[in-house]
Amino acid sequence: MSAPRPDTRSRDPGFPPAGERVLVVGIVNATPDSFYDGGRFASTEAALEHGLALAAEGADWLDVGGESTRPGALEVPVAEELARVLPVVEGLAKHCALPISIDTRRAEVAEKALERGASIVNAVAGLRDARLADVAAAHGAALVLNHMRGEPATMQRAPGYTDVVREVAEELRADAARAERAGVPRERIWLDPGIGFGKRARRHSVVLIARLRELVALGHPVLVGPSRKSFLGALTGAGVGDRLPGSLAAAVACVLAGARALRMHDVAAARQAVDVAAAIRDAQEPAP
Numbered sequence: 537m538s539a540p541r542p543d544t545r546s547r548d549p550g551f552p553p554a555g556e557r558v559l560v561v562g563i564v565n566a567t568p569d570s571f572y573d574g575g576r577f578a579s580t581e582a583a584l585e586h587g588l589a590l591a592a593e594g595a596d597w598l599d600v601g602g603e604s605t606r607p608g609a610l611e612v613p614v615a616e617e618l619a620r621v622l623p624v625v626e627g628l629a630k631h632c633a634l635p636i637s638i639d640t641r642r643a644e645v646a647e648k649a650l651e652r653g654a655s656i657v658n659a660v661a662g663l664r665d666a667r668l669a670d671v672a673a674a675h676g677a678a679l680v681l682n683h684m685r686g687e688p689a690t691m692q693r694a695p696g697y698t699d700v701v702r703e704v705a706e707e708l709r710a711d712a713a714r715a716e717r718a719g720v721p722r723e724r725i726w727l728d729p730g731i732g733f734g735k736r737a738r739r740h741s742v743v744l745i746a747r748l749r750e751l752v753a754l755g756h757p758v759l760v761g762p763s764r765k766s767f768l769g770a771l772t773g774a775g776v777g778d779r780l781p782g783s784l785a786a787a788v789a790c791v792l793a794g795a796r797a798l799r800m801h802d803v804a805a806a807r808q809a810v811d812v813a814a815a816i817r818d819a820q821e822p823a824p
């Protein structure tokens with residue numbers, strides 16, 4: 537494994553940091569079957585190497601997951617999920633100073649990962665396991681609430697909304713209120729529209745990005761995960777390996793609309809796109 541790299545960014549207990557820098561979240565999938573990189577980082581060693589490489593590319597935060605939530609995926613037994621993620625979380629916490637999130641649906645996995653050095657819970661299925669909020673509160677962790685309609689096994693069969701943005705915003709707001717009641721401070725609760733989780737490409741995922749300001753207006757920091765997802769293939773015909781340009785275009789649109797973090801597979805490319813988009817956003821003239 538690579539030698540530890542010096543890093544000036546830190547696992548600040550006040551995360552998210554104040555200021556306007558848009559964060560790039562590097563994806564570390566310790567899974568055999570993720571939709572893009574499944575199997576490439578399935579061993580602890582490979583996942584650790586990858587996480588450290590993403591840190592060197594300019595990630596601000598690393599998201600470790602041990603269960604694919606791609607459409608059609610079946611649940612992984614909890615013992616298996618723990619065996620995949622815990623050594624990776626522990627190793628990254630030891631070798632790199634970035635904040636680490638645990639991407640899971642389960643409170644038990646979140647709790648053990650927080651004990652091993654994670655400081656953020658990425659609740660990829662929202663608060664379906666309501667104990668996730670209690671666990672985050674008890675550990676002083678930040679909490680990402682992702683919007684998911686249905687279950688990964690079936691969520692893309694016939695997702696239906698009357699007004700996707702209003703419904704996603706309402707469901708996220710309800711989860712955020714539950715998390716606050718459980719004791720997670722409001723400013724540490726992130727909202728994520730859940731691109732591709734029970735969403736059709738043009739009717740839902742594209743609309744959620746186009747109207748992202750309505751989620752930003754809820755007053756929580758917003759994270760978006762468009763990276764290499766199938767809506768990009770539906771729009772362009774590109775296969776998953778050829779969706780980097782589309783991923784960057786979506787990331788730029790999210791930054792211009794006020795997203796505070798982008799969850800991305802390709803960190804070096806995303807870093808550049810996000811920084812340029814943020815500079816352009818910040819240079820906009822106020823309306824006359």
Ligand code: HH2
Binds near residue numbers: 571601603605660
């Ligand atoms: N997307 C994926 C997984 N976790 N978490 C948040 N907060 N937002 C997302 O959009 C999101 C997420 C799916 O991407 P990936 O991890 O690459 O795939 P898989 O679920 O197949 O492992």
